[in-house]
Amino acid sequence: MVVMFGEIGSSQEEQVADLIEQGKFTKPLIAFIGGKAAKEGTRFSHAGAIIEGNRGTHEGKVKRLREVGATVVDSFDDLWKTTRKIVSGL
DSSP: OEEEEEESSSSHHHHHHHHHHTTSOOSOEEEEEEOTTOOTTOOOSSTTOOOBTTBTOHHHHHHHHHHTTOEEESSTTHHHHHHHHHHHTO
8 A cells, every 4th residue: 555645746646546457557656746725836846846747736636636536634633543444444
């Protein structure tokens, strides 16, 4: 199992979704994507937080990860409960 902490900007989370779709990543994935409340045009202090076209948005990352079967929690507080639930089912 992998627990992933992501954020808006860049496209690494979508790249992980691509790997899941291709069968190259097969472990259960639980993800939390930060930045849901950030307004469009918000600037961050590091180069990785650049939204490229439709990739890199909170909504896009969550949608793409869920499409390939990853578990995405909406709240950081849900991360621990969800992880425990999935681990107990393995």
